[in-house]
Amino acid sequence: MRHISLLLLLSLACGEALAQAPVKTTLVSGTGRDRQEGPAMVCDGNLATKWCVDSPGQLPYTIILDAGEPTLLAEYGLMTGDDTSMYPERNPVAWRIEGSNDRQAWTLLDEQKNNRSLPAENQQEYRFKPTAAGAKDKFRYFRFAFTRMAGGTRIQLCEISLYDKVQMPAKATFVSGSGRDSREGAAMVADGFLHTKWCIDEPRQMPYTVTLDAGSQTPIIEYRFCTGDDTHSYPERNPVAWRMSGSNDQQTWTTLDEQTSNYRLRDENEQEYRFRLKATGQYRYYRFEFLRMSAGTRLQLSEIKLYK
Ligand SMILES: [Ca+2]
Numbered sequence: 001m002r003h004i005s006l007l008l009l010l011s012l013a014c015g016e017a018l019a020q021a022p023v024k025t026t027l028v029s030g031t032g033r034d035r036q037e038g039p040a041m042v043c044d045g046n047l048a049t050k051w052c053v054d055s056p057g058q059l060p061y062t063i064i065l066d067a068g069e070p071t072l073l074a075e076y077g078l079m080t081g082d083d084t085s086m087y088p089e090r091n092p093v094a095w096r097i098e099g100s101n102d103r104q105a106w107t108l109l110d111e112q113k114n115n116r117s118l119p120a121e122n123q124q125e126y127r128f129k130p131t132a133a134g135a136k137d138k139f140r141y142f143r144f145a146f147t148r149m150a151g152g153t154r155i156q157l158c159e160i161s162l163y164d165k166v167q168m169p170a171k172a173t174f175v176s177g178s179g180r181d182s183r184e185g186a187a188m189v190a191d192g193f194l195h196t197k198w199c200i201d202e203p204r205q206m207p208y209t210v211t212l213d214a215g216s217q218t219p220i221i222e223y224r225f226c227t228g229d230d231t232h233s234y235p236e237r238n239p240v241a242w243r244m245s246g247s248n249d250q251q252t253w254t255t256l257d258e259q260t261s262n263y264r265l266r267d268e269n270e271q272e273y274r275f276r277l278k279a280t281g282q283y284r285y286y287r288f289e290f291l292r293m294s295a296g297t298r299l300q301l302s303e304i305k306l307y308k
Helices: 002-018 039-043 186-190
Strands: 026-030 051-054 061-072 075-079 092-100 107-112 125-128 138-149 154-157 159-163 173-177 198-200 208-213 222-226 239-247 254-259 272-276 285-293 299-301 303-307
Touching: 026 039, 039 051, 039 061, 039 159, 061 159, 107 138, 125 159, 125 272, 138 154, 173 186, 186 198, 186 208, 186 303, 208 303
Parallel strands: none
Antiparallel strands: 026 061, 051 154, 061 138, 075 125, 075 159, 092 107, 092 138, 173 208, 198 299, 208 285, 222 272, 222 303, 239 254, 239 285
């Protein structure tokens, strides 16, 4: 058992090393106990520890992080806990983030009133881009105030990460895919435009596949799906079961991620959903196979992006 967890930690640590490193932060203060499952657990860089609080009298639950020097908050990541698949109601859905240089005057950087992007999955980081006008300035201190969870009053997060750069996708070009080459062919997922999409309903060709070329051996740690331009009207076209594999010769494929019943994509147009890979490796080609949609046999996606 100990060996298994050590291996898991090692593989997670290696995966982390390839990802864009977050800004190093230390905890100034936060809601909750001082020790196990206390607020310091969100910035210890350890996915095996988490912040977990259920103290309704103290709402909103706050965390103040010190970035050490004035820092631009290009993006921030919230990572779900180690048992979020069992307790998705602990995911926050409403919060505010403020920045300060003296911990007296605070500037609003982002506010989310009902954001359900955090998935019902364990140790998944979801990155958000702050949208308030103040987010263009640099701050040393960052205050998170979580006002509401998906259900109940308990919050849990295993990490809160700050990033001073926006993550850019790896360059990937279309190789081949299911469907005709016409207007809504598979190539549309790699053209960089949200208003063009891959839309296919050819049951005999299932599973639908698309292969992308990263140009050279590129370890990918995350991929993203963007929904179509009319997914709000046709949510049944969202994929719920798929496989992602890597290869260097397009003959031998290694499965890197497999989803058998994932309903994370919602009925929203041109929205981006992020998936962390369970495994990574030095591959040039990446293939997605779509096995099942939310209902029916028509698939649509506007973009598929790879991140290293
Ligand atoms: Ca497109």
